[in-house]
Amino acid sequence: MAPAFMVSAPGKVIVFGEHAVVYGKPAMAATISLRSYLHVTTLSKSHRTVSLRFPDIDLDHTWDIETLPWDVFSAPSKKKYYYDRVTSLDQELVDAIKPHLSVVSPNASPDARKVHHASAFAFLYLYLSLGSPKSSACIYTLRSTLPVGAGLGSSASICVCLSTALLLQIRTLAGPHADQPSDESEVQLERINRWAFVGEMCIHGNPSGVDNTVSAGGKAVVYKREVSGRPPTVTPLRAFPELPLLLVNSRHPRSTGTQVAKVGALKEAHPTVTNQLLDAIHEVTDSAYKLLTSPDYNKDDPASLQYLGELIQINHGLLTSLGVSHPRLERIRELVDYAGIGWTKLTGAGGGGCAITILKPEADVEKVKGLMDQLDAEGFERFETTLGGDGVGVLWPAVLQNGTDEEGGEEIDQEKFLNAPDTAAIEDLVGVGVQEKRDGWKFWRPT
Ligand SMILES: Nc1ncnc2c1ncn2[C@@H]1O[C@H](COP(=O)(O)OP(=O)(O)O)[C@@H](O)[C@H]1O
Numbered sequence: 481m482a483p484a485f486m487v488s489a490p491g492k493v494i495v496f497g498e499h500a501v502v503y504g505k506p507a508m509a510a511t512i513s514l515r516s517y518l519h520v521t522t523l524s525k526s527h528r529t530v531s532l533r534f535p536d537i538d539l540d541h542t543w544d545i546e547t548l549p550w551d552v553f554s555a556p557s558k559k560k561y562y563y564d565r566v567t568s569l570d571q572e573l574v575d576a577i578k579p580h581l582s583v584v585s586p587n588a589s590p591d592a593r594k595v596h597h598a599s600a601f602a603f604l605y606l607y608l609s610l611g612s613p614k615s616s617a618c619i620y621t622l623r624s625t626l627p628v629g630a631g632l633g634s635s636a637s638i639c640v641c642l643s644t645a646l647l648l649q650i651r652t653l654a655g656p657h658a659d660q661p662s663d664e665s666e667v668q669l670e671r672i673n674r675w676a677f678v679g680e681m682c683i684h685g686n687p688s689g690v691d692n693t694v695s696a697g698g699k700a701v702v703y704k705r706e707v708s709g710r711p712p713t714v715t716p717l718r719a720f721p722e723l724p725l726l727l728v729n730s731r732h733p734r735s736t737g738t739q740v741a742k743v744g745a746l747k748e749a750h751p752t753v754t755n756q757l758l759d760a761i762h763e764v765t766d767s768a769y770k771l772l773t774s775p776d777y778n779k780d781d782p783a784s785l786q787y788l789g790e791l792i793q794i795n796h797g798l799l800t801s802l803g804v805s806h807p808r809l810e811r812i813r814e815l816v817d818y819a820g821i822g823w824t825k826l827t828g829a830g831g832g833g834c835a836i837t838i839l840k841p842e843a844d845v846e847k848v849k850g851l852m853d854q855l856d857a858e859g860f861e862r863f864e865t866t867l868g869g870d871g872v873g874v875l876w877p878a879v880l881q882n883g884t885d886e887e888g889g890e891e892i893d894q895e896k897f898l899n900a901p902d903t904a905a906i907e908d909l910v911g912v913g914v915q916e917k918r919d920g921w922k923f924w925r926p927t
């Protein structure tokens with residue numbers, strides 16, 4: 481019987497270029513260290529069930545493996561293999577899944593059911609595409625330190641986790657291991673990403689593919705929308721530095737559609753000025769790209785960080801001119817500017833949602849503390865995270881050196897994982913990058 485194992489994948493923020501990307505300009509997105517964690521327990525041969533335990537959304541469901549529509553998924557005209565690139569959902573397969581979704585959380589509220597069905601749909605589509613009626617009975621337990629539906633890529637991070645776990649279970653991934661050649665790592669990440677994209681299609685309908693690409697590969701990507709409905713080009717940016725980041729949620733709800741429409745209306749009313757603002761955002765993204773890919777770039781050089789920070793600040797000003805900031809976002813920027821400890825911009829659609837601040841390394845500790853207290857007092861939600869970290873990671877078997885006395889490390893079983901009371905406890909128990917020297921988590925790291 482395979483040992484319990486874990487997979488983890490990060491969320492993301494847009495660092496440069498939101499809104500301009502709608503008009504064909506490039507944008508840059510990078511990982512944040514808030515992540516989803518998936519624990520997989522294989523059950524003994526006497527069991528024939530597959531269970532999802534997703535407590536963040538209150539989903540707990542078990543299917544009998546044999547009753548799932550394997551025949552439809554394995555029909556010769558439908559069968560997909562682990563190496564295939566699937567670019568649209570097959571309606572017949574979707575229809576075959578529907579009866580198995582209708583039994584999920586029948587008594588939940590309509591809103592909760594929608595969320596449950598989205599996650600269960602992504603899981604079943606991947607499970608039936610990659611597994612077989614002979615798949616071992618399993619429990620998939622998922623917890624995330626990412627807020628759900630806040631524009632931070634929570635859905636992509638869970639899809640990357642599911643894709644990686646299922647591909648590992650059918651033994652179609654090599655590694656990850658420390659001395660894996662870069663091109664071999666890239667093949668594995670591409671494989672994971674293709675199926676993560678399928679999961680994203682189940683949750684979102686028509687995803688751009690950016691979130692899953694940055695979540696799987698880590699660091700950052702540059703992406704550009706193509707004309708005539710073709711998928712965007714997504715280029716990994718491996719030189720992106722790991723930077724301490726303050727992520728602040730304004731807690732003001734926003735709609736991406738409304739903000740995009742607002743910029744559209746501004747462009748109609750003031751075409752020349754609006755186009756120049758969008759062009760200026762393009763220049764900002766290009767300047768950041770040139771800096772990060774320059775052979776002389778040194779992430780530890782304070783001048784480079786200052787340059788990047790100023791670009792963040794300029795980008796925010798341009799977004800404000802486009803009318804997509806919000807008084808709550810301006811308040812966050814004002815507080816950080818007043819403390820003089822970093823560079824701030826809104827991230828994503830704006831009109832609410834989150835702001836990011838790159839902290840100055842020399843920032844005065846007292847001032848930082850004062851800022852945190854002020855943000856708390858004014859009702860903002862804040863996360864101290866790192867930008868540009870690793871993508872998907874694997875902990876096989878689920879055993880960590882957690883500073884306990886357990887010989888051979890601490891075994892993470894699903895109950896222990898489920899019982900961690902909050903996100904801080906999840907990070908303490910299994911967090912990636914939390915304890916610098918913690919052995920165990922491994923990553924595909926193409927250079
Ligand atoms: N922690 C989680 N557990 C289970 N499902 C999740 C979790 N986080 C996200 N999801 C799934 O992803 C969907 C959220 O996607 P979306 O609204 O695009 O938010 P985001 O911008 O964070 O990706 C949820 O409806 C749910 O189906």
Ligand SMILES: C[C@@](O)(CCOP(=O)(O)O)CC(=O)O
Nearest residue numbers: 498499501502631736828829
């Ligand atoms: C405003 C936009 O550029 C980014 C939206 O980001 P989000 O929905 O806030 O994650 C829209 C888009 O790219 O589709």
